[in-house]
Amino acid sequence: MGRCELTRAGKAVHLERIPLDLLILLVRENGRLISREEIIERLWGKNLHFDTDNSINTAVRKIRHALKDDSAKPQFVETVPGKGYRFQSRTIVSSRVPPHSETDTPRIMLAVLPFDNLSGDPAQEYFTDGMSEETIMHLGQMKPQRLGVIARTSSMIYKRTTKSVAQIGRELGVDYVLEGSMRRDADHVRVTAQLIRVHDQIHLWAANYDRQMPGILEIHGSIASAIAAQVRHNLLPEQDRQASATPPRDAIAHDHYLRGRYHYSKTEMLKAITCFTNATARNEDHVMAHSGLADALVALPIAVDANPKDVSGRVKAAVAQALKLDPQSAEAHASDAAMKFWLDWDFPGSEAAARRAIDLNENYSLAHLYLAHVLSNVGRHDEALDAIRQSLILDPLSLITGALHGQFLYQAGKDQEAIEQFKRVLGMEPHFWVGQICLAKVLEKQGLYSEALIACHDAWEHSGNTEALSIAGYVHAVSGNKAEAESSLENLLKIKKERYIPAFNVALIFVGLGSDEEALNWLELAYDEGDVHMPFLVDQKLKRLSSNPRYQKLRVKVGFPNS
Helix, strand or coil, X not given: CCCCCCEECCEECCCCHHHHHHHHHHHHCCCXXXXXXXXXXXXXXXXXXXXXXXXXXXXXXXXXHHHCCCCCCCCCEEEECCCEEEECCCCCCCCXXXXXXXXXXXXXXXXXXXXXXXXXXXXXXXXXXXHHHHHHHHHHCCCCCCEEECCHHHHHHHCCCCCCHHHHHHHHCCCEEEEEEEEEECCEEEEEEEXXXXXXXXXXXXXXXXXXXXXXXXXXXXHHHHHHHHHHHHHCCHHHCCCCCCCCCCHHHHHHHHHHHHHHHCCCHHHHXXXXXXXXXXXXXXXXXXXXXXXXXXXXXXXXXCCHHHHHHHHHHHHXXXXXXXXXXXXXXXXXXXHHHHHHCCHHHHHHHHHHHHHHCCCCHHXXXXXXXXXXHCCCHHHHHHHHHHXXXXXXXXXXXXXXXXXXXXXXXXXXHHHHHHHHHHHHCCCCHHHHHHHHHHHXXXXXXXXXXXXXXXXXXXXXXXXXXXXXXXXXXXCCCHHHHHXXXXXXXXXXHHCCCCHHHHHHHHHHHCCXXXXXXXXXXXXXXXXXXXXXXXXXXXXXXXXXXXXXXXXXXXXXCCC
16 A cells, blocks of 8 residues: 655654545545535445544644644635535645545445354354454454454344344444354354345355364364455455465464453453463464453453552563564554553553554554553543544444543543443443443533442442442542541452452542542552552542642653643
């Protein structure tokens, strides 16, 4: 693919992908008025589930900033209210844009639905799911700029669904759907697959694949590669038909890896860790297993209050091994981004790793999510919201991505939009504890204390995560119920005698109670313990501490500018 570069007076000007794509589109159509609807279709595709208007406004603002263009008296990008935008035709432009830009044609969006397990054996579910995941991986790496592939999280929601292809296509915002099934009888496996166009349900291609033992565990790679070749032939122009390689691998190690991904998708992290560990023990060169192990380990302190010092060394070793084995692995760089954000508080390093992962595979939704997280927490809110929207294009039904979208809206000060987003997420799964915890934060900020406490209670009931108790204690404190706040504090300290709990969670209740020095004692302990909540040190709930020199020193140590 040709590279596009923006320069001003001979010097390169940094512009993110979406604003750059929009600028290229406007320049190519020099002088023609382009509607917002056409911009949406050309840049993102149809049937999207987020606020594209805000994304366009942000992109135009960034273009004007890069070009030093005045919106009141534009020299380059003209806004025609209610109609769209045009690039000023009187402007003389010299650019290094390749003859056939990726923006000339909208990216095709494809969903791989869960392969049906026709074996009648529930124990084969992981094996059938592995076929779906392998196919998603092959297609996702094939030509990310031209073929967008919905992430496994959203696709797997349609397991055993009765919904039509047309309805699934609308809900996921895709142009094509790949359906399949798998039947395993004794030493024989048959896989069927078919490619369906959404708008008219035309079957563009179908095939059967038969395999015999031994070597049955090599089925995923060989058949996924064959399916990808057929999709490539049917959907992409000839110049875009680059194949993804299928590296040789140990079949038993890969079987452990598939079991790990199966448990990871069900948020059964301890089981996933065991499987990924077995995979790497069997084959120390299994890059994806090392990356999966890092992802599962780093989730433990966040989800179940594990002590970060108990997992940090293993996470770092897994990430280092994955990057050593394959420096071009998007998954490895995304795992590195997560590690740097949660465990190292290395925000510039986390951003760089996430961007590298996106460069390597634009279809890897987790890379966009990690990029959004670090950008939001360091206060670059417009960029963060652009990044999380990219993740939602690829994984529109992911509960965690949807909840974090709401969290980033809250951190950007868009409280009402955040509440609406949390309602959408909790409409899919009412007891999703991350969504409930994040909702409680914005409800408290709005002064809706009773509703916030209900959300905290639901989160605690369905997770056992002490952040729910911490926020409840804070809400009691700021709403004037000191007795209940102190009761929540006593409860946390009682739990702390039995197991590790994040010191940050204790500190938050002291902040609510107005005990600043005690709160700072606990925050300093959180720093010493490597608490994964420290990236939230600049949350608005801690604003009362902002003038305290101890707090200022602490935020600089964590990696935030002292402002």
